[in-house]
Amino acid sequence: MNNVRDASIKDVARLAGVSIATVSRCMNFPEKVSEKTRLKVQAAIYNTGYSPNTLAQSFRRGHTNIIMVVLPSVGDPFFSAVMRGIRVAARAKGYSVIFEDTQFNKMTDDDLGTMLVSNQIDGIILLASISPFGNEILSSNSKRSVPVVIGCETVSPELADFPSVHIDNISAAKEATNYLISQGHERIAMICGQASSLLTKDREYGYRVAMKKAKLPIEDGWIIDGDLTILGARTATRNLMNHVYRPTAIFCANDEMAIGCIHEIKAAGLQVPGDISIVGFDDIRYAEVTAPPLTTISQPAEEIGERVMYRLSRCIDAEDDATLGPEIVPHKLVIRQSVAKRVS
Amino acid sequence: MNNVRDASIKDVARLAGVSIATVSRCMNFPEKVSEKTRLKVQAAIYNTGYSPNTLAQSFRRGHTNIIMVVLPSVGDPFFSAVMRGIRVAARAKGYSVIFEDTQFNKMTDDDLGTMLVSNQIDGIILLASISPFGNEILSSNSKRSVPVVIGCETVSPELADFPSVHIDNISAAKEATNYLISQGHERIAMICGQASSLLTKDREYGYRVAMKKAKLPIEDGWIIDGDLTILGARTATRNLMNHVYRPTAIFCANDEMAIGCIHEIKAAGLQVPGDISIVGFDDIRYAEVTAPPLTTISQPAEEIGERVMYRLSRCIDAEDDATLGPEIVPHKLVIRQSVAKRVS
DNA sequence: CTGAAAGCGCTTACAG
DNA sequence: CTGAAAGCGCTTACAG
Numbered sequence: 001m002n003n004v005r006d007a008s009i010k011d012v013a014r015l016a017g018v019s020i021a022t023v024s025r026c027m028n029f030p031e032k033v034s035e036k037t038r039l040k041v042q043a044a045i046y047n048t049g050y051s052p053n054t055l056a057q058s059f060r061r062g063h064t065n066i067i068m069v070v071l072p073s074v075g076d077p078f079f080s081a082v083m084r085g086i087r088v089a090a091r092a093k094g095y096s097v098i099f100e101d102t103q104f105n106k107m108t109d110d111d112l113g114t115m116l117v118s119n120q121i122d123g124i125i126l127l128a129s130i131s132p133f134g135n136e137i138l139s140s141n142s143k144r145s146v147p148v149v150i151g152c153e154t155v156s157p158e159l160a161d162f163p164s165v166h167i168d169n170i171s172a173a174k175e176a177t178n179y180l181i182s183q184g185h186e187r188i189a190m191i192c193g194q195a196s197s198l199l200t201k202d203r204e205y206g207y208r209v210a211m212k213k214a215k216l217p218i219e220d221g222w223i224i225d226g227d228l229t230i231l232g233a234r235t236a237t238r239n240l241m242n243h244v245y246r247p248t249a250i251f252c253a254n255d256e257m258a259i260g261c262i263h264e265i266k267a268a269g270l271q272v273p274g275d276i277s278i279v280g281f282d283d284i285r286y287a288e289v290t291a292p293p294l295t296t297i298s299q300p301a302e303e304i305g306e307r308v309m310y311r312l313s314r315c316i317d318a319e320d321d322a323t324l325g326p327e328i329v330p331h332k333l334v335i336r337q338s339v340a341k342r343v344s
Numbered sequence: 345m346n347n348v349r350d351a352s353i354k355d356v357a358r359l360a361g362v363s364i365a366t367v368s369r370c371m372n373f374p375e376k377v378s379e380k381t382r383l384k385v386q387a388a389i390y391n392t393g394y395s396p397n398t399l400a401q402s403f404r405r406g407h408t409n410i411i412m413v414v415l416p417s418v419g420d421p422f423f424s425a426v427m428r429g430i431r432v433a434a435r436a437k438g439y440s441v442i443f444e445d446t447q448f449n450k451m452t453d454d455d456l457g458t459m460l461v462s463n464q465i466d467g468i469i470l471l472a473s474i475s476p477f478g479n480e481i482l483s484s485n486s487k488r489s490v491p492v493v494i495g496c497e498t499v500s501p502e503l504a505d506f507p508s509v510h511i512d513n514i515s516a517a518k519e520a521t522n523y524l525i526s527q528g529h530e531r532i533a534m535i536c537g538q539a540s541s542l543l544t545k546d547r548e549y550g551y552r553v554a555m556k557k558a559k560l561p562i563e564d565g566w567i568i569d570g571d572l573t574i575l576g577a578r579t580a581t582r583n584l585m586n587h588v589y590r591p592t593a594i595f596c597a598n599d600e601m602a603i604g605c606i607h608e609i610k611a612a613g614l615q616v617p618g619d620i621s622i623v624g625f626d627d628i629r630y631a632e633v634t635a636p637p638l639t640t641i642s643q644p645a646e647e648i649g650e651r652v653m654y655r656l657s658r659c660i661d662a663e664d665d666a667t668l669g670p671e672i673v674p675h676k677l678v679i680r681q682s683v684a685k686r687v688s
Numbered sequence: 689c690t691g692a693a694a695g696c697g698c699t700t701a702c703a704g
Numbered sequence: 705c706t707g708a709a710a711g712c713g714c715t716t717a718c719a720g
Contacts, residue, residue: 008713019691024715034689054464056713059403060696066442075424075629083418087445096464098410098440101431120398120440230633263633285419289574289607291635352697363707368699378705400697404712 007048016044027052063122067312069099071127072199072228076256077284078301079127082151085305086125093313095122102128123312124148126159128199147315151308152299153199163315163324165307167331172297173206173251175333176279179295180249181214184342185277188216189247191226191236191257199228200253203281207251219245226257233260241268241276248276248342255280255287258294262338273340283334293336300329351392360388371396407466411656413443415471416543416572420600421628422645423471426495429649430469437657439466446472467656468492470503472543491659495652496643497543507659507668509651511675516641517550517595519677520623523639524593525558528686529621532560533591535570535580535601543572544597547625551595563589570601577604585612585620592620592686599624599631602638606682617684627678637680644673 013020018037026033026041033041044050058064069086071079083099090097098121123146150164180188190207193200204223211218221243226233233252237260240247252258258280262272272278272292280287283298307327357364362381370377370385377385388394402408413430415423427443434441442465467490494508524532534551537544548567555562565587570577577596581604584591596602602624606616616622616636624631627642651671 010713020714021691021693021716022689025690028715032689037689053403053713055399055403055406055408056696057715059397059399059698059712060714060716062399062696064399074418074427075421077419077421080419080424084445096442098442101428230629259630259633263635266635285574286603286630289603291607291610354697364698365700365707365709366705369706372699376705381705397697400712401699403696403714404698404700406712 006053007050008053009050011048012041012044012050015048016040064120065094066096066098066121067123067125067309067316068121069097069125069127070102071099072102074099074101076228076254077286078254078256078282078299081284081301082127082305082308085302085307086309087305088302089306089309089313093309095309095313121146123316125308125312126150126162127152147312149308149312149315151304153202161325163311163326165304165311165327165329167299167304167329169202170206170209172281172299172331172333173203174210175206175331176251176281176297177207177210178214179333179335180251180277180279180339181210181216183249183277183339185249186216187219187245187247188249188251189222189224189240189243190251190253191224191233191240191261192253193228194225203253219243222247226252226260228254228257230256230260230263233257234264237261237264238268241265241270246276249278249339250276251279251281253281255282255284255294255296258296258338259286259290262290262292262294273338277339277342279339287334288336290338292338295336295338296334298332298334300331304329350397351394352397353394355392356385356388356394359392360384408464409438410440410442410465411467411469411653411660412465413441413469413471414446415443416446418443418445420572420598421630422598422600422626422643425628425645426471426649426652429646429651430653431649432646433650433653433657437653439653439657465490467660469652469656470494470506471496491656493652493656493659495648497546505669507655507670509648509655509671509673511643511648511673513546514550514553516625516643516675516677517547518554519550519675520595520625520641521551521554522558523677523679524595524621524623524683525554525560527593527621527683529593530560531563531589531591532593532595533566533568533584533587534595534597535568535577535584535605536597537572538569547597563587566591570596570604572598572601574600574604574607577601578608581605581608582612585609585614593622593683594620595623595625597625599626599628599638599640602640602682603630603634606634606636606638617682621683621686623683631678632680634682636682639680639682640678642676642678644675648673 009020009023012023018041022033022037023041026038030038067090073079087097126148148162150159150162152166153169177188188211190204192204208218224236224239226236240250250261252261258278262278265272265276270276278294280294280296283296287294287296307329311327353364353367356367360367362385366377366381367385370382374382411434417423431441470492492506494503494506496510497513521532532555534548536548552562568580568583570580584594594605596605602622606622609616609620614620622638624638624640627640631638631640651673655671
């Protein structure tokens with residue numbers, strides 16, 4: 001049929017014998033159009049195969065229905081699960097989602113500024129911290145154009161007042177640590193993200209608090225950077241195994257690192273949990289098929305994703321309650337077989 | 345400054361004392377503007393904080409610089425790696441990428457048609473098969489608007505002539521199977537994707553050919569659907585272990601399933617590779633930390649992603665060679681410890 | 689309930 | 705090298 005050019009609103013109007021304004025109304029406010037006209041127009045739409053040019057609509061309306069999510073790594077199964085929730089909600093609300101991976105796709109502050117100012121996106125979900133200057137751009141921008149909501153973690157002090165949804169990371173980390181303590185462990189180390197990353201700050205804090213409360217010392221070098229990756233965790237684990245005070249348990253700030261950690265311990269000829277017990281964080285889908293199956297903190301990843309997206313949607317629609325602070329979602333300690341009881 | 349409204353091209357023109365056409369030229373064809381004028385305009389751009397409204401540009405130019413990738417599951421580490429490559433190349437070429445996950449975000453044919461016709465995207469990368477009708481939409485659309493390129497797999501017969509980049513899946517599967525045979529195995533089963541999925545068809549075919557060539561029988565029930573997931577593979581593995589002719593080796597069509605498979609065998613009290621040997625496919629980052637480390641076919645995932653994106657970019661720019669058939673990328677059998685030698 | 693008209697912010701022949 | 709003007713396809717007060 002129209003293999004040279006798609007039908008435009010004009011073609012529909014001509015065919016239906018009405019003005020383009022009426023066609024537009026039929027699509028956007030059908031109740032404002034008489035039934036007779038509506039029927040004519042609908043027929044014309046059908047016959048021309050018309051579908052509105054989204055580019056023109058976005059331009060005219062001043063928004064794109066595209067939101068951006070910034071996350072540390074698309075490859076991480078935990079964030080994939082969050083993304084899934086985001087996409088479910090995004091679809092329900094009519095948004096497309098674009099994502100930026102801070103690990104592999106360094107977004108410069110310039111890029112960010114450009115996106116914000118050039119109307120390419122209607123909102124931002126932050127699942128990872130961006131550069132300090134980026135944070136500044138966002139916080140100064142906040143009253144203006146693009147709403148931001150934060151998922152999973154406290155991203156940065158400047159952004160503390162932004163709407164967010166996450167579990168209580170401090171409590172969860174305490175719980176994990178206390179569980180280890182309850183099993184008789186006293187030498188407990190922790191593998192974190194990079195010191196610069198705020199992503200696991202709260203988890204580290206929870207661990208420290210629990211240790212202090214139990215009057216257990218944290219030796220120098222027991223809190224170690226595992227880069228949130230398998231490789232990073234393997235190096236960290238080697239260091240821990242060579243430590244003068246070798247820990248009997250390691251709390252990993254995410255499951256990805258726990259997987260690397262377990263592998264490295266076994267590669268060194270030690271047993272998990274016989275020699276060293278492990279607790280992870282996230283409960284990714286691999287956690288139950290590691291050897292041994294991993295004891296970990298379960299986060300409702302998909303639910304977080306959904307909530308964060310709905311939250312953003314409300315911010316975009318400028319509903320007043322949307323700007324209120326954090327929304328806390330429940331976590332759960334899942335006990336499997338990577339922790340052994342220790343009798344001292 | 346401009347906290348009420350962003351500066352537009354008019355503001356710049358006024359401040360620089362030139363027409364908006366000249367401002368536009370300065371940004372798009374600076375060589376067509378005299379140096380003197382260019383300097384004036386650049387100063388005005390700087391002082392107004394002007395940045396072009398992308399929405400208006402897209403509308404006017406008729407394209408968005410957004411491409412869509414359709415993939416089975418964002419959560420799969422293999423596809424994450426491919427995505428990474430895509431994003432690297434996309435960034436280099438100035439594209440943003442939107443993705444559709446066929447596993448969790450059923451894109452209806454309607455959605456697809458709408459996207460195609462409403463100019464929202466400049467091109468499509470297919471990493472997964474979509475519905476037959478979807479394929480039809482694409483193939484009938486092909487000469488018209490939106491270029492499509494296929495990554496990783498033969499997606500569908502209708503789409504066989506589309507540009508694509510992937511490894512030689514048949515050879516790779518033969519190699520995997522032959523390796524098992526060379527280690528003395530004769531009872532070799534295979535866990536595939538769903539029969540309907542074309543994603544692993546070539547791998548299955550390669551396995552069949554290798555078995556036939558070695559004059560080894562494939563018993564009923566030895567080729568079994570594992571749904572490409574951990575869970576599916578666990579069920580499939582249980583069936584295989586209960587089979588009258590229990591295989592001594594299992595070839596899994598992806599590593600994700602191999603992980604589930606190994607876990608299930610060990611959960612049943614058997615040894616890997618002592619009792620049953622396993623070969624995977626993909627070489628995801630978890631493959632080297634499974635217990636035992638997984639022997640598998642390595643695909644250059646990131647490279648595939650990059651190439652596929654560059655290919656698409658050339659299609660969009662309508663460079664003639666871009667439409668030529670498949671581009672084959674090398675694979676490699678990575679031998680680790682999940683296969684045992686069998687002396688019969 | 690409907691239409692004529694303005695306008696969103698750009699780009700690009702066209703004329704000079 | 706530069707400017708005046710048309711136009712991309714919609715939406716939306718405004719008037720009737």
